[in-house]
Amino acid sequence: MNELHFFLIDDDEIFQFIMKNTIQEINPEIKIQFFTDGEKGIECLKENLDAANKLPDIILLDLNMPFMDGWEFLNEYKSLKSDLKKEINIYLLTSSNSQQDVERAKEISTLSGYLVKPLSRDGLKDLIQEFPTAEWYENEL
Template identity: 35%
Template sequence: MSKPAHHILLVDDDDVTNFLSREMLKIYLPSPQIDTVLNGQEAIDFLHARADQPELLPDIILLDINMPVMDGWEFLAEFEKLKRPGFEKIHIIMFTSSVYYEDIDKAKTYAIVTDIFSKPLDESKINDIISRCS
């Protein structure tokens, strides 16, 4: 079985946002594989569970900032400690409803963050994300 064109991990505690994001990705991407977790700790656990099988890692992580248990910033700190083969191919996109310039500026200080986009996803944002992550 061949790998889907895009494997995306949604990391967001909002079920409505996750539903809408999944639907938009399915509309605008050919056969995406989409996994969803509700906070940064679940995302770290997801990645740990696949660490020995890099082909099962996502290509793109859409990461919310404000979440319970482990927020986006805490996730980034933990992710930077996960130097494993295959992790270098993962593109992290901050995907937030935050309108604070401080959050945008802070996201840009992380070398592992490819970009930051505001919610919700639309065709233009999906195209931008895919072009930046190709």
């Protein structure tokens, strides 16, 4: 398994702690950076446009956050994508199982999938082991 670099963008620090421990149990080589809102994640991407080794392979993105939510992050990301020196897979990771949110997410070409919290250890392990995946990934709702 290649070394992966994750961004976890979520304002819930308890969830961040759980995800960090779970990801590191699955593979301690995975590098994880945490951001409490989308704005901080976008700033980090902008600061590292030319540094592929500092960019994530996977972004797990919460929808509902202060300052800049997941939808706003995706709008900003769209304008950065062509300048990034690395292909990044973005998965919405949210407690919303709204079919309306799922349909909206499917219309966003920069998304790799939609995951509903709580994400099981096995679900996360599958995501890591199958990365990169060719298909749009959606949890069963």
